[in-house]
Amino acid sequence: MNEAARQSDLAALRTEVRAVSDRTKRLPGAGALVLTAIITAVVTVVLMIAVQRLHLDALIPQR
Structure with a gap:
C-alpha cells in the first residue's frame, strides 16, 4: 500500500515539476x-x- 502511495506521489511531483519547467521556459x-x-x-x-x-x-512648479 505504501509503495503504491509513493508511486502516486512521485507521479504527481513529476507532473508538477514538468509544469513549472514549461512555464519557466x-x-x-x-x-x-x-x-x-x-x-x-x-x-x-x-x-x-x-x-x-x-x-x-x-x-513643472518649483517647490
Missing part, C-alpha cells in the same frame, strides 16, 4: 531583458533632452 532570457533596459534608458534620455530643449521643465 517561456520567460524572456537575459538578452531580451538587457535589450529592454537599454531601449528604456535611451528613450528616457531622448525625452529628457526634448523636455529641456522645448523648455517644458518650466511647466
Whole structure:
C-alpha cells in the first residue's frame, strides 16, 4: 500500500515539476531583458533632452 502511495506521489511531483519547467521556459532570457533596459534608458534620455530643449521643465512648479 505504501509503495503504491509513493508511486502516486512521485507521479504527481513529476507532473508538477514538468509544469513549472514549461512555464519557466517561456520567460524572456537575459538578452531580451538587457535589450529592454537599454531601449528604456535611451528613450528616457531622448525625452529628457526634448523636455529641456522645448523648455517644458518650466511647466513643472518649483517647490
